[in-house]
Amino acid sequence: MPDLIGWFKRFLEKEPAELSKVPKQAGDITDTQVTRIPKTEGTPLTQNAARQTGEETANRGKMGNTLGEAYEDTVQKAFEDEGWQNIPEYTRAKVKTSHGQIEIDRAFTKGRETAIIEAKADIQAELKRRGLSNFKSYYGNKIAAVNEAFPNAKIVFVSTTEASPEIVQFFKSYGVGLKVVK
């Protein structure tokens, strides 16, 4: 995108733009909120785990990231140049564990790390799609993998729909919080 390259050249030659002039109050942000994702080692992917990971990635794509990554990177760079830093409130992480490779969304709360295994998922549709047995197997495996990769993290499943008591109990037995966001 030649126009963006041109903009960057002009941007770098300019004084900090109007954004830096805005005096406002704001809350404290701790360093824990910008912790980077640690790399963990594990066994190679099983075919099944690879299929599931690919399936998830495809589903996330359907959720609609309508901007090209290059543009987002450009925006990010522009704001970093002005002194703004992105807080990775939701940061996707891919890690390999003995349970296979997992891809999760991670969030950061003050003082404690939270791992979000599903963000904004329709739990009822997910249950219907997988069937109860496969649902429990899939998420049991995923929770075990998250526990291995992020042993200190509180694990949360964020759903847009209410779950049945059996599913609530299932997650509860693993110590996983189920948060419904409508």
Place this chain on the structure above:
Amino acid sequence: MSLDNKDLIERIMKKGKKTAFLLIEHREWNKIENADTKLWNKIEYAKNYSKSNEATIKFGDSIEIILACKHKPPENILSILKAQDVKLKVI
């Protein structure tokens, strides 16, 4: 991401002790249906989100919202930005 993602916050930025939402729109404004309504709703969502239990980032009493876009917005969009005290950056 864009204004058509109704309930997603694109980025949360920090600069020293200031916190800001960064909304991103790359399309031409005249090609976005009901862009003014979508923008207004998204700004409201950002403001409400910052006060909600859903937010895992601590926000101060006032937050900044910044709209980054590729095309200069029309007057109706500019008036919304002014009314909602949203900063604009055309890149």
